[in-house]
Amino acid sequence: MRAEPQPAPYRPDPRLLALADWLTDRVESADFPMHELRFRNRRWDGAVGLADLSDEQWIGHFGKFEPLPENLPQPLAQRYHGHQFRVYNPEIGDGRGFTFAQLRDAPGRLLDLGTKGSGLTPYSRTADGRLTLKGAVREILATEMLEALGVYTSKTFSVIETGEALERGDEPSPTRSAVLVRLSHSHIRIGTFQRLAALGESDHMRALAEYCLETYPGPPPPEDAPGRDEPAARLMHQAVERLADLAASYMVAGFVHGVLNSDNMNVTGESFDYGPWRWLPQWDPAFTAAYFDHGGLYAFGRQPEAIHWNLGQLAIALRTICEPEPLVAAFNRFGDCYSAAMARRFCWRLGVTGADRDCAVALIGAAERTMREGKLGPDAFFFAHRGGRGASGELAQALAPFQPVPGDHPYWDGAGPQAMLIDEVEAIWAAIAERDDWQPLYDKVAALRRMGDALGEPPAPAGHGN
Structure with missing residues (x-):
């Protein structure tokens, strides 16, 4: 079973202010014509002491960006450069987002509340500083799936639809707008x-x-x-x-x-x-x-x-x-x-333990060949062989040194795994775009969290002392 995030009191700690003069620019959020709360992360709002906010207060902070108490007095857009597809670009920075607040969770980690789609900044260049509602929905799905699979990921904290009609070259336009807030362990980039x-x-x-x-x-x-x-x-x-x-x-x-x-x-x-993320339909490097x-x-x-x-x-x-x-x-x-x-995480998802790294390397190789030959995606493979079940041939031999992890969660007795292939993503969005039906999205989030519960506590992120 997976532990829920620990509840915590609200503990503001705007440490970024010490660097703000040379690392950031003070900015203002856009003034949106509408604020319709579409997603509030009830799994994580209590972990940073914000569970008691009413929906109206939530919209005030995460749609209108009224400062949180004793926190950053004004949003900060961070300055950075970067290699984009290995071409150096000095003309970038937070172009449609900013750091809105910093606060501590129960274990003491400093977390940022950062935005996406909150309006123009000095780094917006020719863009409008906005986020499409579809992009926000896709980010909910990506972060929930990754969190369930044990990836150390930002959390989609809030999505508020903002009532603007946006023009985009990669979506049927005009398309609906939103502002997203993510909960993240820093926004300091390479x-x-x-x-x-x-x-x-x-x-x-x-x-x-x-x-x-x-x-x-x-x-x-x-x-x-x-x-x-x-x-x-x-x-x-x-x-x-x-x-x-x-x-x-x-x-x-x-x-x-x-x-x-x-x-x-x-x-x-x-x-x-x-942005353009995908999950593998079958194993294909x-x-x-x-x-x-x-x-x-x-x-x-x-x-x-x-x-x-x-x-x-x-x-x-x-x-x-x-x-x-x-x-x-x-x-x-x-x-x-x-x-x-790879050894640590692969064995965790497969539900086996107790062998050395050489055995894990052999297991990973056998698993990859099994997926390629059977035209399987990782979701289907790990579900079918959880705890070593159903393995034969080379895969069974590679699994021999391992012990299955005890697991009686009903998820493993279901008809098949949760996945996040593009057809399902598009179907979830179509329900919203065509009928304003959000239930398929909320049902999917609940199903992904059940999968995460079945997988149990993931390996601790490497390189952290807290």
Whole structure:
């Protein structure tokens, strides 16, 4: 069984204000013509002390963006650069979102409430700063599915429909508008460090590294790591561990993020910012999510490589405050960290335990061949063989050293697994677009949370000390 988030009192802690003058711009939210509450995350609102807000108060804070008590007095749009499909872009930043508040959960983690679709900022360029309602619905589905599958992800906290007609090239237009609020463990990106390096702001780079180490603590580097006491090296080791774990969690989930640019890589290792995502219909390393990813740079099977490449950009940025050797040593740990995370996460989802990493590597190889030969997607495979059941041939042999995890949740006796393939996503949206029927969405969220309960507590995110 999976533990629910612990309830907590409201504990504001707007630490970002200490960096705001050189890391952010103060902005205002858009003035929307309508505020219709469509989704409120009752699983997580109590975890940050906001469960007692009435719907009217909720709309006031997360639709009209009235400041929360003793929190950020004004929204902050963050500044950053980034490689987008490996082309460096210094003209980006929060273009349709901002950090609205920071607050602590029960274990003491500092969490951000950040927006998507909240209006124009200095970084909007030629865009309108808005979010389509369909995009908000897709983000609910992505985050709920990923959370159920044990991926360390941002949470869709609130969606409010805002009554504007938007023109988009990739949706039938005009289309409905929304503003989304996500609950996230930081919005400090690899691209945040890249910007400071590009501008030669070494003092600010050191301050940001110290902020991350203090605010998002993790374990120390290995004892034999060169320069292990250097703040930049410590941060690099933590980022490598966290993002290697993220890469593995995507692969075990069968998830394709679609846009793994360095400005979409959070140094806390938390997945966020969902656009053209997809889940695999069957095991295919070449499967892509974004129609504009013509070369398959961010195809399913290339995601670990893409994340590792982005970590290289973090190391390059941190060289402005650290010698190369400690950063290279941390960067080179990615392969081992990724292999360990794959073994840990794959066995967790399959419901087996008790064998060493070599056995896990053999099991993963046998499972991939089983999926390819049977034209299976990960959802069908893991459901059919949970706890080692129904395995034969090479897969049964690979499972022999393992023990099944006890599990009597009724989910495993159902007709089939929960999945998130594009046809179902489109059907959920069609019910909203054509009939304003939100029940299929709410039913799907409930079903995904039942699946998460059946899977049980996921492996702890790597590289975290809290």
